[in-house]
Amino acid sequence: MALKLSLKPDEKLVINGAVIANADRRATLIVHNKASILREKDILQEEQVDTPAKRIYFPIMLMYMDNAPTPKYYDEFVVRMTEFMHAISTPEAVENCVGISRDVMDRNYYRALMNCKKLIAFENARLAPSSE
Structure with a gap:
C-alpha cells in the first residue's frame, strides 16, 4: 500500500x-x-537533545534513518533507556518504556519513535513548573 x-x-x-x-x-x-x-517535526537535531526522554528518542531516530544495524546507536539507546527506567516508577511510563524497547528489538523503529513521543510528553508534564 x-x-x-x-x-x-x-x-x-x-x-x-x-x-x-x-x-x-x-x-x-x-x-x-x-x-x-x-x-x-519528528526530527531532532543533536543540540535539541536536552532531556532524558529525548536522549532515548535520538538513537532510535538514528537507527531508523540509518537502515543498517548500528551497534553504536543501539548501545546508546540501551544506556539511556536503562537510566530512564531507573528514575521512574509510574506504571504507565514503565509500560511505555517496555513497549519502546520491544519495538527497538524488533527493529520497528518508527513505532518506537511514535511511542517515545508519548514518553517525551510524559516527561514534559513532570518537568513543567507547577502553577501554585
Whole structure:
C-alpha cells in the first residue's frame, strides 16, 4: 500500500537519509515502496537533545534513518533507556518504556519513535513548573 504525504509550503522531510524540502506551495508525494521517512517535526537535531526522554528518542531516530544495524546507536539507546527506567516508577511510563524497547528489538523503529513521543510528553508534564 502506498504512503501519501501532504507537505506544507517549505516543509522538510528525510527519506532514506536524503533531506527533501518542499517549495512554496502545498505538494503531495506518494511513496510506493518501503522507505525510512521522517517529517521535519519528528526530527531532532543533536543540540535539541536536552532531556532524558529525548536522549532515548535520538538513537532510535538514528537507527531508523540509518537502515543498517548500528551497534553504536543501539548501545546508546540501551544506556539511556536503562537510566530512564531507573528514575521512574509510574506504571504507565514503565509500560511505555517496555513497549519502546520491544519495538527497538524488533527493529520497528518508527513505532518506537511514535511511542517515545508519548514518553517525551510524559516527561514534559513532570518537568513543567507547577502553577501554585
